[in-house]
Amino acid sequence: MDFQKRHALIKEWMREAASMILASFQEELTVEVKTHRNDLVTNMDKAIELFLIKKIQQSFPSERIMGEEGFGNQFQDLKGTVWILDPIDGTLNFVKQKRNFAIMLAVYHDGIGQMGYIYDVIEKELYWGMKDQGAFCNEEKLPVVEDVSLKEGLVAINSGMFATNRYHTTEMGLASSGVRMVGSAGIETVHVASGRLAAYLSYSLCPWDIAAGKVIAEEVGLVYKKLNGEAVDLLNNNGIIVATPKAYQEILTEYLLKK
Structure with missing residues (x-):
């Protein structure tokens, strides 16, 4: 190529x-x-x-x-x-x-x-x-991102998820340094990639919402996965998390997989 x-x-x-x-x-x-x-x-x-x-x-x-x-x-x-x-x-x-x-x-x-x-x-x-x-x-x-924890960083959360406390996102937001919402998967992803956020989560993104950001995110050391921790599927819609490795592990185990 x-x-x-x-x-x-x-x-x-x-x-x-x-x-x-x-x-x-x-x-x-x-x-x-x-x-x-x-x-x-x-x-x-x-x-x-x-x-x-x-x-x-x-x-x-x-x-x-x-x-x-x-x-x-x-x-x-x-x-x-x-x-x-x-x-x-x-x-x-x-x-x-x-x-x-x-x-x-x-x-x-x-x-x-x-x-x-x-x-x-x-x-x-x-x-x-x-x-x-x-x-x-x-x-x-862009430098490789600083591997900050959830409490050390801001998080962007889809407004529908946050408003309904889906996946315990209210508690997640309270545990972070603060919640920010823009309403563009691409812009919120590059804000994580540039170190302005520790994580971004959304519960239903299409392949075209994901594809470009995934390449950029992974090149600066971020984790880009489905909300259940599985690999993203670019033939279907996905709930996603893009985060620093530390924030990803905390969010996955303490909130996303919590019953």
């Missing part, structure tokens, strides 16, 4: 996509409800996905694409090279706040993450990682 060629193209595509999103702030969005009132899709989600798919197909026509809005291929396996993309992660934030959303794209080969990209459009921060080559924010390499 020619990592440098792909890397240059992906950076160019993501910045073009970001410019399209920023330009849309001057236009009226078309907003539709998918599964419930907090699960939205806009004309820009669809436009960005189609834009990225076209770019990938032009440069890598034999490779398959998994996209949130359904314009890619259908999948029963992850054999070969697969692109996994989320055109706007945090669509509710995009619609309501015009911030705290990201473009996410990953490249996997035979089910193993090779490259992951999360672009915080408003902050102009492109987080990216390559297998066995580290992770970066723009061009600055």
Whole structure:
């Protein structure tokens, strides 16, 4: 796999996509409800996905694409090279706040993450990682995370989980230094990867919510697992935890597996 060629193209595509999103702030969005009132899709989600798919197909026509809005291929396996993309992660934030959303794209080969990209459009921060080559924010390499415990760090918890105390998340939050909620799996994952959080948990994420962040997280020494401690399944939805090794072990044994 020619990592440098792909890397240059992906950076160019993501910045073009970001410019399209920023330009849309001057236009009226078309907003539709998918599964419930907090699960939205806009004309820009669809436009960005189609834009990225076209770019990938032009440069890598034999490779398959998994996209949130359904314009890619259908999948029963992850054999070969697969692109996994989320055109706007945090669509509710995009619609309501015009911030705290990201473009996410990953490249996997035979089910193993090779490259992951999360672009915080408003902050102009492109987080990216390559297998066995580290992770970066723009061009600055991220250090391996400090292995802080739960009590030493902040945690991000999906708001629905926290509000209902699912998986004992209220007690978990009280045991930490504090709880923070953004509403974007990608942004919250890179906040763990950059040392701003000790952990992030969500109870139902799709493959495109997970793929890019997993590559980045593992390159800085984080644990990225299902809530039950099993490996993530990129053909299905997953409850996930991304955390420092110490915080992961505490959260898993003291809260997630607690009856």
